[in-house]
Amino acid sequence: MFDAALKDAQARVQACFDAELARFEGVIGEAMRYTTTGGKRLRGFLVLEGARLHGVDPGDADKVAVAIEAIHAYSLVHDDLPCMDDDDLRRGHPTVHVKWDEATAVLTGDALQTFAFEVLGELIAPLRVRLALISSLAKASGAQGMVLGQALDIAAESAETPLTLEEITRLQAGKTGALIEWSGMAGAVLGEADREPLRQYAQSLGLAFQIADDILDIEGDAAKAGKRLQKDEEAGKATFVSLLGLDGAKARAKELVAQAEAALEPYGDDAANLKAAARFVITRDM
């Protein structure tokens, strides 16, 4: 049931991307489409499930899912650049700067970010809802959210001592947590409902996701993951695994998944897919 819901979300997000990105011409348009094709669509799935719980217009839900996936895609394109993580492979395909060049990658990331705000302006939801989504997305993705997390991550690479658990939790809260939290809450924002249950769910989920990522970096199969692994260990960077140990990290991830599931109680059985998603993030192999 969760598998079917995830596949359905992937198809809906892809169809909406195809429709919305058709307007962009030339090499940047091509690269925007290239880099938004495929992927797990976890963030988009969270948006669509949260929207479904609040009876939101599905067309609006699709566009909000596309907006957050566009922000996620922009961050990956820039993060893969030689001056950042220097990755040649993403989802099993050449990264944008490898397939085209670095200038194209910079501009494609820039354009994907702009596009996310553009598409949120086009919803049929009331103006106050659109604006709430735009403002909260700006805060979550900017220099107090995702970009702050990325900067802390870069600083950690040249830090004299490895980060503490508190520091790495803060780094993660920005780098991956802020967008996952936004994705989880978006349905409640669209439905103008209490955001708290979904916020708590998404916060626990986001941290579990990052811990799972660190575990995957040690135990994973690069072919399945579609990206280079064991990077953090090579770089001598502190991770949840290096700080908690492999078993400790796994136990902490499980605990967070239980917390995420508990936060969804107000929604009862309707939240079965979101609960399954929480379990999925710590068992995935990609």
Place this chain on the structure above:
Amino acid sequence: MFDAALKDAQARVQACFDAELARFEGVIGEAMRYTTTGGKRLRGFLVLEGARLHGVDPGDADKVAVAIEAIHAYSLVHDDLPCMDDDDLRRGHPTVHVKWDEATAVLTGDALQTFAFEVLGELIAPLRVRLALISSLAKASGAQGMVLGQALDIAAESAETPLTLEEITRLQAGKTGALIEWSGMAGAVLGEADREPLRQYAQSLGLAFQIADDILDIEGDAAKAGKRLQKDEEAGKATFVSLLGLDGAKARAKELVAQAEAALEPYGDDAANLKAAARFVITRDM
């Protein structure tokens, strides 16, 4: 009188930047402040003058000016990167990737773009006005506007034949024209007035500005301009000067300034500063 108005605009924009950017910590916050200090503030000036003509709240006008200057600053930081224009100097100071590193420059540009949309969400103007500004800014700065122009500019560098006048006009309309047009119209959007006079003014002004830039690239003084000159000639790129000749380019710029001034007739003497700005863009030495 124009000089005083421009200085006043520069001071207001800087004060608003100082207040608004204080919230951002760490190296990215520092680099955001560094790169938004100084500059001509032509775009901010256009916003403030247009807002004054429509009796708009000055606090809102300041924030809109800051938003467009943040987008302009982000585009410069990314444009200066080694993989793009590879410039070491901007406004007489080391560019962000020289003073810090490339990763910091990528993230700082990213964060400045996000910040622009964040600050537009904070206006006291009605929701429909804020959303109109956000949506039009996304369109003007994204892959159908500024980013498209930058991509066409990069493509022109490796083109087998130099661009035609029509192609270079289209390139300019994206690369610099779209933001200048948005800046010119923003006051009418804020005041919910007819945008057409300011749109026509800003369109002519934007093209005159670019032609003047091409003239400055040939005739200018690098020390005064605070950046490297004669780049286009060295690269064998088509410019308005190479296509129209130096005299032809000057004549065309004058003609556009006359058109820009004529478009302001509905505003009478109140638009004296904007008319002076049009004359300024073709006589400036920086």
